[in-house]
Structure formats: structure tokens, C-alpha cells
Amino acid sequence: MCDTCGCNVTDSNRNLVEAGGKHAKTEAGNEAIEVLQNLLHENNHRARHNREHFDKHSVLAINLMSSPGSGKTALLEATIDALNNSSEPLSIAVIEGDLETENDAQRIRDKNIPAIQITTGNACHLDAYMVHDALHELSLEGLDIVFIENVGNLVCPASFDLGHHLNVTLLSVTEGDDKPAKYPVMFRAADLTLLSKSDLLPVLDDFDVSKAEAHIRNLANPAPVFQLSARKNSVHNDQGIEQWIQWLKQQITHYKKHLSNGETLLPKVQREGQALHEGRIN
């Protein structure tokens, strides 16, 4: 029984649609059937299977979201470099989502990290089916983290569960500190927000870090906000990247604790939404 996508609700309501069930007739004599199923029921079902696949291999899956050009791939490159220099390295792989080109996957492969490219054509977001197909091409053996780099877009990706465990949203400081107020669905879903390209802060007079954070809090989101620069040789680089690597390691520990209790880990917004709607529907 699936308790992620709400199909248990369907089954519990199935008696409504069976002969003798409690289905109302409309004035036109048609039959009205109560469904109470998530609009993305099938996607969510597939996402649950993806998550089970990750969990079977104890691999933490992180959905990286942002607008185009905010530095998701550069962050991954800097992450790989930092992990290579770490005394406790992590083994990672990347699933890249783009409308066109293999460029981003190639940048990751150039660093000897496995990368699967999903080209979505005109689709503005990844969905659980695309990630499922990519997982057929990726061995999870021995990995600690799979990063899923979503299509650059601050709207659509937030609505699709991919089977990941955490949402990380990048906001580059050139985009403006009010982006969380303009794209509340995306930033409400973030388990961590990274203010990327932070080395540019000294030359930008219109990005106020405290305002960006306040906009995120106004979405009732308690998630941490880190400043970070992925630029090599930046004086701002080391501290932000180090904080990010430490956060990743904490999340792995947290995730494994969940697994040892026989549970998976859901992004906070999904966990709370699930608790809320199951309570209401039942």
C-alpha cells in the first residue's frame, strides 16, 4: 500500500464506486464518484518506487533546483573538487536535466564522476518517469549521494516529486533578494537555500542577504540559508563550500538514521503536506 502518493485513499474510497456503494446521482442521472487522489498520482507512485530504489542502496538523493544560470553545475564541480580534497570523501553521481545538450553531464564526467544526461526537449521540469529511466543507466553501488540537477526553472520543478529525499534551491545573488517572495512555491519547498555567486556581493548594492532570508522565513520555512561561491581561487570560496560539505555529511547521517528505523526521508514540505492531507482526507 502506498502511503506517499495517496493511492491508499483511492482504495479506501473504492467502496464508493462499487455496486451498492455510496455514490450519488446527479440531476442529469449521471454518477458522481468521490476520488480524492493527488492530481499527479501516477508521477508520485513512480517517485515512491525511485525512492525505494535509492533507499535499498542507502543513497541520499538531492534535487537541485534554481533558475537557469544560477550555478548548479558549477556548484557540483566545486563540490567534487572539495570532496576530492576531503579527509572523508563521499562517493557521488549526478543526473543532469536540461532541455537540450549534454554539456552539463560532460562537465561532470570530465571530473571522473558518473553523470547521466536527461534531455527533456520542451519539458520545463524533470518528472519521476525521467529519473526512473536515468536510474536504469546508473549503478548506485557504493554511492553516498546522487544529485539530480533539475531543469533551470523556478516554477514547474517544485511541483514534481522525483523520489528524492531533500530539496536544495540555489538563488544567485545577481537574481535579486526578492526571488523567494516572487516564487514562493519553490522556496517554501527548500530544505536548504544556497545564495550562490556570493563573491559578487561586494559589487552588488541591491542584494541584501538578510532580506532574502526574511522572504524565505515569510514562507514559514525554517531551512538554513548559506552563502557560497563556487569560483576557484575566490576568498569567499572555502568557507561556503566547507559549510555545504558539512551540511551534506550531516544529511547523510540523518538519512541513515531514518533508514535504520525502517523509514525513508522526505523533503520537509512533502512530509508536512502528507501528514496534513492524510489527516484531512481520512
Add this chain to the structure above:
Amino acid sequence: MHELSVCQSIIAQVTQIAHENHAIAVTKIIVQIGPLSGIEAPLLEHAFPIASAGTIAQAARLETRILPIRVRCKLCGNENEATVNQLLCAACGTWQTSLLSGDEMLLKSIELEKSEEQAHV
């Protein structure tokens, strides 16, 4: 514009339910949308005829019901309506609130037309 993907998902679910119930057509589809779901009701309504063309739901009317955003304060317990980017307690002003409603993307119910003999079974 992911509303077309959402409509295709609605059509897939509705088609399955219609077949399970031996219906000959789907006449009405009611969905509940919260402003924090990331789905825009007008875009959903525009995408619907494209997704439903040639399916058992091609003559169906899509009814979208927008639910209000409501929050409960974790500190003082107050409940109030809120806006998409100000999920704040109206009583004490804190941002530490839980969402009570407003992120729904729910297929609420559908109406089916049955053939004469099915309708009397």
C-alpha cells in the same frame, strides 16, 4: 507550463476510473487547487481541452475549486488566512506557522455517464 502534464495525469486517472465503472463518458471533473500547489487554475483550464481531446473525457467540464491558504501559529495557536508569500500569524506576527490548507492539487470527484443498461444495473 507544467499544467499540460498535470492535465494528462488527470485524464489518465479519470480514464481508469471510468473504465472500472463501465462508463461511456466522463461528464464532469472537479479538482481542488491550493495557491501553493504551483498549479495555475486558468492554465489548467486552457490545457484541459488539449489533453482530453479524443479521450473518454473529451466532453467533460473541468471545474477548478480554489482553496484558501490557512495557517496555524506554532507559538500562539491562532488560525488565520494568509497570502502565498506571507504565511504569517495574524495574531502574533511570527513566521513559525503550519499550513492548514492551500497546497492542494486534488482530483476531488468525477461524474460519469453510463449506457442505459449499465445505469440500471
